[in-house]
Amino acid sequence: MGNEELNLxxxxxxxxxxxxxxxxxKTGALDxxxxxxxxILKVGWKGIMEKYHPDVNTGDPAANxxxxxxxxxxxxxxxxxxxx
Numbered sequence: 001m002g003n004e005e006l007n008l009x010x011x012x013x014x015x016x017x018x019x020x021x022x023x024x025x026k027t028g029a030l031d032x033x034x035x036x037x038x039x040i041l042k043v044g045w046k047g048i049m050e051k052y053h054p055d056v057n058t059g060d061p062a063a064n065x066x067x068x069x070x071x072x073x074x075x076x077x078x079x080x081x082x083x084x
Contacts, residue, residue: 045074048074054067
């Protein structure tokens with residue numbers, strides 16, 4: 001692969017990164033993930049389970065998806081701690 005191809009790939013990746021940053025700003029996804037991490041650190045995983053688990057929130061149709069997001073953030077935090 002030549003320098004020209006590498007530069008083109010880098011340019012495309014930079015544009016993609018910029019688009020993702022704009023999307024995160026519009027949707028607030030990054031802020032929500034940060035908020036979830038802060039809440040997990042504050043109340044612990046047991047507190048998250050007691051508050052957001054779908055079995056506890058049977059009347060909330062979005063409870064399962066919300067809990068999945070918390071679980072993803074929690075697993076990501078654990079993975080990052082193991083990588084240290």
